[in-house]
Amino acid sequence: MLKELDLGMRMPKEEYGALMEELKPRLAQLQQEIIREKIPVVILFEGLSAAGKGEITNSLIVGFDARGFTVYNTRPPEPSERRLPWLARFAEKMPSRGRMAIFDRAWYSALSVEPLPKEELKQRLREVNRFERQLADDGCLILKYFLYISKKEQRKRLEALERAKSTAWRVTKEDFKNLNRHGEITDFFDSMIEKTNSPYASWNAVAATDKRYVRAAVFSSIAENLEKALAKKREGAPKAAFAPKVDPCFRLLPHTGIGELDLKKSVDEEEYRERLKEYQDKLFKLQNKLYLKKIPVIVAYEGNDAAGKGGNIKRVAEALDARGYAVTPIAAPTPDELQHQYLWRFWRALPRTGHFAIFDRTWYGRVLVERVEGLTSTARVNQAYNEINEFESMLVRWGAVIFKFWLAIDKDEQLRRFEDRQNTPEKQWKITEEDWRNREKWDAYAQAVDDMFRYTNTDFAPWVAVESNCKRYARLKTLETMIETLQNRL
Amino acid sequence: MLKELDLGMRMPKEEYGALMEELKPRLAQLQQEIIREKIPVVILFEGLSAAGKGEITNSLIVGFDARGFTVYNTRPPEPSERRLPWLARFAEKMPSRGRMAIFDRAWYSALSVEPLPKEELKQRLREVNRFERQLADDGCLILKYFLYISKKEQRKRLEALERAKSTAWRVTKEDFKNLNRHGEITDFFDSMIEKTNSPYASWNAVAATDKRYVRAAVFSSIAENLEKALAKKREGAPKAAFAPKVDPCFRLLPHTGIGELDLKKSVDEEEYRERLKEYQDKLFKLQNKLYLKKIPVIVAYEGNDAAGKGGNIKRVAEALDARGYAVTPIAAPTPDELQHQYLWRFWRALPRTGHFAIFDRTWYGRVLVERVEGLTSTARVNQAYNEINEFESMLVRWGAVIFKFWLAIDKDEQLRRFEDRQNTPEKQWKITEEDWRNREKWDAYAQAVDDMFRYTNTDFAPWVAVESNCKRYARLKTLETMIETLQNRL
Numbered sequence: 014m015l016k017e018l019d020l021g022m023r024m025p026k027e028e029y030g031a032l033m034e035e036l037k038p039r040l041a042q043l044q045q046e047i048i049r050e051k052i053p054v055v056i057l058f059e060g061l062s063a064a065g066k067g068e069i070t071n072s073l074i075v076g077f078d079a080r081g082f083t084v085y086n087t088r089p090p091e092p093s094e095r096r097l098p099w100l101a102r103f104a105e106k107m108p109s110r111g112r113m114a115i116f117d118r119a120w121y122s123a124l125s126v127e128p129l130p131k132e133e134l135k136q137r138l139r140e141v142n143r144f145e146r147q148l149a150d151d152g153c154l155i156l157k158y159f160l161y162i163s164k165k166e167q168r169k170r171l172e173a174l175e176r177a178k179s180t181a182w183r184v185t186k187e188d189f190k191n192l193n194r195h196g197e198i199t200d201f202f203d204s205m206i207e208k209t210n211s212p213y214a215s216w217n218a219v220a221a222t223d224k225r226y227v228r229a230a231v232f233s234s235i236a237e238n239l240e241k242a243l244a245k246k247r248e249g250a251p252k253a254a255f256a257p258k259v260d261p262c263f264r265l266l267p268h269t270g271i272g273e274l275d276l277k278k279s280v281d282e283e284e285y286r287e288r289l290k291e292y293q294d295k296l297f298k299l300q301n302k303l304y305l306k307k308i309p310v311i312v313a314y315e316g317n318d319a320a321g322k323g324g325n326i327k328r329v330a331e332a333l334d335a336r337g338y339a340v341t342p343i344a345a346p347t348p349d350e351l352q353h354q355y356l357w358r359f360w361r362a363l364p365r366t367g368h369f370a371i372f373d374r375t376w377y378g379r380v381l382v383e384r385v386e387g388l389t390s391t392a393r394v395n396q397a398y399n400e401i402n403e404f405e406s407m408l409v410r411w412g413a414v415i416f417k418f419w420l421a422i423d424k425d426e427q428l429r430r431f432e433d434r435q436n437t438p439e440k441q442w443k444i445t446e447e448d449w450r451n452r453e454k455w456d457a458y459a460q461a462v463d464d465m466f467r468y469t470n471t472d473f474a475p476w477v478a479v480e481s482n483c484k485r486y487a488r489l490k491t492l493e494t495m496i497e498t499l500q501n502r503l
Numbered sequence: 504m505l506k507e508l509d510l511g512m513r514m515p516k517e518e519y520g521a522l523m524e525e526l527k528p529r530l531a532q533l534q535q536e537i538i539r540e541k542i543p544v545v546i547l548f549e550g551l552s553a554a555g556k557g558e559i560t561n562s563l564i565v566g567f568d569a570r571g572f573t574v575y576n577t578r579p580p581e582p583s584e585r586r587l588p589w590l591a592r593f594a595e596k597m598p599s600r601g602r603m604a605i606f607d608r609a610w611y612s613a614l615s616v617e618p619l620p621k622e623e624l625k626q627r628l629r630e631v632n633r634f635e636r637q638l639a640d641d642g643c644l645i646l647k648y649f650l651y652i653s654k655k656e657q658r659k660r661l662e663a664l665e666r667a668k669s670t671a672w673r674v675t676k677e678d679f680k681n682l683n684r685h686g687e688i689t690d691f692f693d694s695m696i697e698k699t700n701s702p703y704a705s706w707n708a709v710a711a712t713d714k715r716y717v718r719a720a721v722f723s724s725i726a727e728n729l730e731k732a733l734a735k736k737r738e739g740a741p742k743a744a745f746a747p748k749v750d751p752c753f754r755l756l757p758h759t760g761i762g763e764l765d766l767k768k769s770v771d772e773e774e775y776r777e778r779l780k781e782y783q784d785k786l787f788k789l790q791n792k793l794y795l796k797k798i799p800v801i802v803a804y805e806g807n808d809a810a811g812k813g814g815n816i817k818r819v820a821e822a823l824d825a826r827g828y829a830v831t832p833i834a835a836p837t838p839d840e841l842q843h844q845y846l847w848r849f850w851r852a853l854p855r856t857g858h859f860a861i862f863d864r865t866w867y868g869r870v871l872v873e874r875v876e877g878l879t880s881t882a883r884v885n886q887a888y889n890e891i892n893e894f895e896s897m898l899v900r901w902g903a904v905i906f907k908f909w910l911a912i913d914k915d916e917q918l919r920r921f922e923d924r925q926n927t928p929e930k931q932w933k934i935t936e937e938d939w940r941n942r943e944k945w946d947a948y949a950q951a952v953d954d955m956f957r958y959t960n961t962d963f964a965p966w967v968a969v970e971s972n973c974k975r976y977a978r979l980k981t982l983e984t985m986i987e988t989l990q991n992r993l
Binding site for chain 2: 042045067070071074075078079080084085086091092093115117180181182298301323326327330331333334335338339340342344347348349360371373383440442
């Protein structure tokens with residue numbers, strides 16, 4: 014792609030002037046429509062040093078209402094960012110609906126700035142494609158521009174920057190070293206572009222020799238793409254039937270239907286006390302070792318209402334050093350969260366390496382409550398299973414251990430617990446009208462849970478059904494499961 | 504305070520058991536009430552190494568609902584945090600109303616971990632007191648515990664930690680070095696405690712030799728303080744008359760009343776074009792120098808509706824490299840922002856050193872729209888002027904240059920612009936019903952602006968009134984002001 018560019022492309026001043034007179038108000042107008050239609054937009058500029066990424070960013074935003082965009086200048090990751098999955102620092106910057114995020118270098122810099130082992134690069138490229146597809150499926154417009162110049166032009170610019178007192182600091186030794194590897198670097202980027210040039214996030218390579226030409230090419234392309242996105246948005250999404258599609262690369266394990274669980278399993282008080290103490294001590298010691306080995310642990314709790322998630326989490330948390338874990342309760346999304354792709358809030362709640370993140374309800378809300386209550390279109394629910402598998406596979410590749418606990422009780426037991434809550438003053442806050450309404454949809458939820466098992470029971474992040482009619486039994490089972498898996502991992 | 508502690512304090516097992524049986528459910532109950540009454544709570548633990556800060560945190564949270572608190576383990580600042588005012592990384596972690604933030608070390612660690620020059624320490628202590636008072640005035644309960652042990656006890660604990668394989672990594676050479684300075688360190692902390700022991704955030708020093716005694720002392724104190732805060736909250740706040748109080752340490756400069764401005768000042772198109780280009784080039788070069796010297800610049804825009812803030816900001820932004828500035832538009836607070844002290848969202852939008860932060864409307868909304876529309880109690884508005892001066896003085900001490908521009912137009916000019924907006928299709932989005940309603944309160948706003956000048960026109964962050972009936976004149980004046988001040992600074 015890069016090597017075929019005609020680097021001699023230039024635009025005469027008059028032609029440029031006339032074009033801009035038309036383009037600038039059009040872009041300003043389009044930005045307002047993007048805001049109104051609530052389309053999130055990512056515009057990213059990659060390119061060789063001195064190719065003009067900063068210049069194009071500056072000239073682009075001049076026409077935009079400052080209330081509608083943010084510019085990000087990507088730098089090497091901070092120490093705390095290095096303790097997260099590599100894409101996390103970009104994922105958290107994704108724009109809310111109607112906003113633009115403009116990146117002077119973005120995730121592609123994390124592929125090219127430091128040399129990566131071949132396999133790591135391959136995995137990251139795959140993760141980029143998945144990440145971009147997920148954003149696009151959520152309605153985000155992704156525009157990627159690569160600014161390219163010849164070796165001669167690059168040398169000329171670097172030398173000019175170096176000569177001027179006010180810009181000399183911008184040029185590094187690295188830049189000149191890379192100049193000598195111009196051909197090799199071109200090959201690298203060509204291959205990167207080819208592997209990430211997808212229908213949902215295609216690349217635009219731009220010959221960046223002439224400033225006017227670059228602006229004309231980039232601005233026109235942005236205007237066209239914004240118009241296309243607006244037209245598509247106004248068309249609306251087609252209705253779909255429930256038909257989840259999971260990438261066949263994920264190996265799905267067989268699972269026990271929740272109807273087949275033996276919910277009678279129980280443990281008596283005395284045995285419980287003894288084993289609880291033993292397990293908590295073990296988990297505490299494991300936490301120490303996990304911390305030293307910098308292994309992150311993610312514990313995801315789902316379950317029927319009143320299945321005992323809170324008490325179960327408490328027994329796990331009690332065992333842990335407070336400085337090494339956080340419990341994230343997942344309630345209805347905030348207005349800000351609703352304006353983002355639904356995994357956004359989970360990207361932001363990931364543990365650092367060596368830490369535990371415990372989720373009291375999780376991203377599976379997408380295929381449970383959001384599906385059953387019709388809060389999300391069936392078309393998007395269909396995509397969610399795969400999106401979740403991709404998200405979890407990314408976490409596992411990063412090094413995380415993931416526990417997914419489904420706390421199961423039967424309908425009678427739930428009724429008993431609801432009534433108990435209703436009748437005990439200090440428990441009344443735990444029971445709401447909504448709980449009773451959900452209970453009426455018991456069968457629809459059961460179906461959703463079975464589908465969730467069917468499509469997300471991957472070999473790298475399998476579900477563990479926890480029989481919870483007896484809370485004591487359930488608590489010991491989650492602790493035991495964690496201890497066993499973590500010991501194997503260490 | 505520390506030296507007077509009776510380090511022999513212990514609690515027998517039975518007494519402890521009985522106390523806890525009463526305390527634990529009481530604390531759990533109190534947490535629920537704190538959530539319901541929407542009281543933000545900060546609990547911070549400081550103390551010598553191995554004094555048991557982690558242990559007390561762990562045991563405290565076991566009784567709490569995980570959905571209501573966050574534990575923070577304070578570590579040395581990240582590189583990006585070092586490019587912000589020293590308190591910023593704590594300020595952004597302040598709990599929303601109804602939540603608890605539990606700190607294993609907090610801002611006090613930034614006073615003691617690294618040796619500070621005497622004057623810097625003095626200033627930081629003052630900033631701590633102001634910070635805590637501002638939080639308390641906003642309804643936040645701040646509980647500070649210092650855990651203290653003898654040198655002998657500390658040695659015993661450090662040696663035990665070092666012996667055990669799983670905890671040896673926690674003990675550093677620094678810890679043993681500090682052990683030998685036990686007396687000196689005690690003196691330091693005693694002085695720190697004395698200087699930050701305020702009525703709104705008092706210290707509790709706890710003899711931490713005996714685990715049971717520490718828990719009993721800390722838990723009882725927390726329970727009592729939560730009860731007091733609940734009682735106070737239920738009493739409600741008294742009504743107040745408008746009577747701002749500004750700390751006499753702030754030197755307030757005389758100012759021109761907005762009624763006395765000569766709004767007829769103007770510049771013709773030709774002169775404007777010429778000088779605009781010249782000023783923008785100058786500002787661009789200054790940005791480079793400011794970046795190299797790591798000086799942060801804060802540009803605060805306020806003004807009458809339709810005074811031309813957007814266009815003015817645009818002319819400043821056009822001059823700047825996009826990677827070095829951000830424009831933050833300030834609209835009505837989000838639900839999350841409403842749940843915090845009102846300066847919280849500005850703490851989070853500060854520039855890094857060397858960068859520009861441009862605010863399209865600012866923290867002055869507190870004493871303008873919030874005052875005029877009665878969105879904030881008069882008692883809190885009275886405190887706001889001083890709070891703002893303190894906030895800005897902290898920014899200046901950090902090294903920031905602050906510009907505060909008031910863009911002034913007269914009532915006739917505003918009407919012309921409103922009507923123009925109404926009658927021009929592509930400008931209609933800029934005018935709302937609210938603008939017309941605000942216009943009816945022109946005099947009340949004018950009074951609020953004059954009071955704002957009166958109480959916040961400090962010598963370190965003075966207001967600049969910008970006559971804006973002629974937009975061209977206004978744009979040149981802001982640019983010229985910035986250039987002059989920034990040149991003087993460099």
